[in-house]
Amino acid sequence: MARAVSTRRKLAVTLIAWGIGIAIFFPILWTILTSFKTEAEAVAMPPSFLFFDWTLENYHEVQERSNYFRHFLNSVIISVGSTLVGLVIAIPAAWSMAFVPGKRTKDVLMWMLSTKMLPPVGVLIPIYLLFRDFGLLDTRIGLVIVLTLINLPIIVWMLYTYFKEIPSEILEAARMDGAGLRQEILYVLTPMAVPGIASTLLLNIILAWNEAFWTLNLTAAKAAPLTAFIASYSSPEGLFYAKLSAASTLAIAPILILGWFSQKQLVRGLTFGAVK
Amino acid sequence: MSTAHSRAAAKAMISPAVLLLLCWMIVPLSMTVYFSFLSYNLLMPGMEDWIGLTNYEYFLTDPAFFAALSNTLLLVCGVLLITVVGGILLALLLDQPFFGQGIVRILVIAPFFVMPTVSALVWKNMFMNPVNGLFAYLAKFLGLAPFDFLAHAPLLSIILIVAWGWLPFATLILLTALQSLNPEELEAAEMDGAGSLSRFFYIVLPHLARAVTVVVLIQTIFLLSVFAEILVTTNGGPGTASTNITYLVYAQSLLQFDVGGGSAGGIVAVVLANIVAFFLMRMIGKNLEA
């Protein structure tokens, strides 16, 4: 199937592809570069690309003035926390649907998906009021609850598609070998599904990290994750480009790296297994 | 495939997930429905009155609603058009053999991982700003007057910002679909005398149809609820020029504290989303059988 491609053609494609790739990536690249400039250089005309005095001053100041690390920690706790809670709830559910399918399994799956389609704004007010009344506004635990619920359908679906690929004979073998339900899930299913569980974990951390409706509406200063922290730069601090860039770089770097690792699973997770 | 034991266990194991989601769906949604029939403002507590459909009447006849509705549609369709067409072209390009495929792929998908608030602020300040933005510099460099994107073309600007974030998603999925195309099909078509254009239209495009549908439907869900990009760039303005339904409901309920009116808007949003969801569910349901 692989056929010889002329070198000239390959070079041409290389040139175009790299050009487009860099153009698409450019805003991120520019942000990273600007984060190392002084404020004066950041708005200098003409802009300097690489030849400027590199400085870490902005990073220092972002941490000093607005306590970046605390928001980073909030993001970690909220995204990892909601994903882990989601997995604990979803693994048994996905086991049920993948290995003991009933007449209604498909309906349940579709219904779960449909909850994901409920526009958040449709329940914004009650959630806001309930949170206010239960003292959950601007708390990490509150956001963990909400993000667990909004991502639960995706977690269940992803796990379901991974579990479906495990032959049920192996679980039956475990049953014949004397394993109870708990042992069957703990010793056989979970270790076999580790790659699937890991990519589910990764994708959901990414989704939760970048979630910007509930995090903006339900937090203020205390529990604000990075999405809300960055939003506070909308004005007038946003005009300090170098600091905005430093804060932005810090906010996207961890997830960018995670994301690059999970690009293959991303497709499958986000299309509910419809495209593999 | 199962015994009474395992069926009972299955029921027990699935119920936490089902119950939680059921609560998440029913409790707040029924509260929203209830509020939508009340005259309820957070600034005037204790004054809640049952006013029937008045909130809906106000919301649906408000000119802002029509502006928001058309903005929502423009936003969704604009982004879809850019990402699907761009995604197909990019996928075709990245599917060719060239040097550094892996790195370019990584560069192209990166924007998807950028949180909406960051991408909106970076575009707004560092690129689209009429004084210090790179675009303004480019315009001056070319001898043109700088254009104030967010003031004069707010919706288009937001469409571009959002499309930048979703283009990688479309590209990645279409590329995956493209790579699952059996090369023998293309070779057979070539043997049958099909040129590269006919191969694209008769073989490649039909093969991508399912992936394109998935991209369209999934993006639609997310695009209907675009919020952060609007909040940090234009606040829906100038006027209602870049207000979508989500932002309108947010503004009504959390900025004007009109819970009743906001709830009515929320229910309208739910109804609109359900119309879209209906098609998505049928689509994914079909794929589930395949």
Added chain:
Amino acid sequence: MGQISLTQVTKSFGATEVIPPLDLEINDGEFVVFVGPSGCGKSTLLRLIAGLEDVSSGAIRIDGINATQLPPARRGLAMVFQSYALYPHMSVRKNIAFPLKMAGLPEDERNRKVEAAAKVLNLTPYLERKPGQLSGGQRQRVAIGRAIVREPKAFLFDEPLSNLDAALRVNMRLEISELHQSLKTTMVYVTHDQVEAMTMADKIVVLQAGRIEQVGSPLDLYRAPANQFVAGFIGSPRMNFLTGPDAVAVGAATIGVRPEHLSLSTTEGRWKGRVGVAEHLGSDTFLHVHIDTGNSMTVRLTGEAALKAGDTVYLSADPQRIHRFNANGLAIA
């Protein structure tokens, strides 16, 4: 001990009855083979015995104890699956030790038993490997090892050889038979391959559409098939069936003659025909003969035969070796 008895067992999936009421006795130490075409319910029956499926009605007793409601783990049976169902993330050692671990045996005892089993099955050099690094035959042995370490009351085999290539299959067939002779534990073995059934079984259960067509020793079934289905299913090449005047003459609707019970002559005989295809296997020759009456028959000749397509031949059969069936396909004694 390993005596299994099924009384009036039925199984339905929704409205479809897969197994109509069925009775069966499996004696201790017996090698019982369930054989039948695919979809005949033989695997379902095995899974009912294993407890992987509930019976819809009826009772299963193991060693006289009612096991109908017991979960698989508590029936004391071991099963070898068609796909072997090895745990891919565990080494061979851990795979074989898994049932012992579930039974709560201490580690040193587990190791002792695993190593003993590995020795019997020639798996000692592979104990630390993962199933993915083994050949098909080795995986099969691991699956058997996992079954034997726990010293079950009975072994259940679900088409265990169908994923192996032909040569290996013959080998494993022998190994399983030898295993049975040395362990003397009850074995219930499901296959669609009548050669496996004939070579391994003490007792064959022929199933069709969930019903037992006949139970008996391999030679019983071969010599005296109870009906046309069993007659056609057991024996290779297949029994020849003739209808029409030949059958009516002996008071039957159909008669059957096995290919090896036909004798051939070039000068005279009961049926005159022309050779269609001749298959020369060296040890045997199979001739497909078109009889002048319109039927065709297969003849099995020992050794080499110098016949080829188009030759005219005459066939005859020992009347003792002709099976007679009535209009319902039942054998006429």
